[in-house]
Amino acid sequence: MFIHTVLLKFNSMADDAFYLAVRDHCEKILSESEGLHELYFGRNESDRSQGLDHTIIGRFATSAAHDNYQVSAAHQSMKVYMATYIEKIVVVDAEIGERTVSTPA
Secondary structure (H helix, E strand, C coil): CEEEEEEEEECCCCCHHHHHHHHHHHHHHHHHCCCEEEEEEEECCCCCCCCCCEEEEEEECCHHHHHHHHHCHHHHHHHHHHHHHEEEEEEEEEECCCCCCCCCC
């Protein structure tokens, strides 16, 4: 399984219409992306988030499915739409397995 996690802080231009549009983008991506099992967009509930108060989390069957998602028209469209609203972003991509513990190379 491949996990794609994006932590975000949006600027003051992000309003209710923005959040609804991002949700719509996510629904389109989920319906069009083969190998994408789940896609979550919402608030980051952690109180240790250093201001990164929203998240997008994708769960993919394989890293190749994630690679295809990255270049898909639907994902590129969402990135263009969101770009002017993003104040800060951190991305974590990781291949994980059941009960896997991995050490850095």
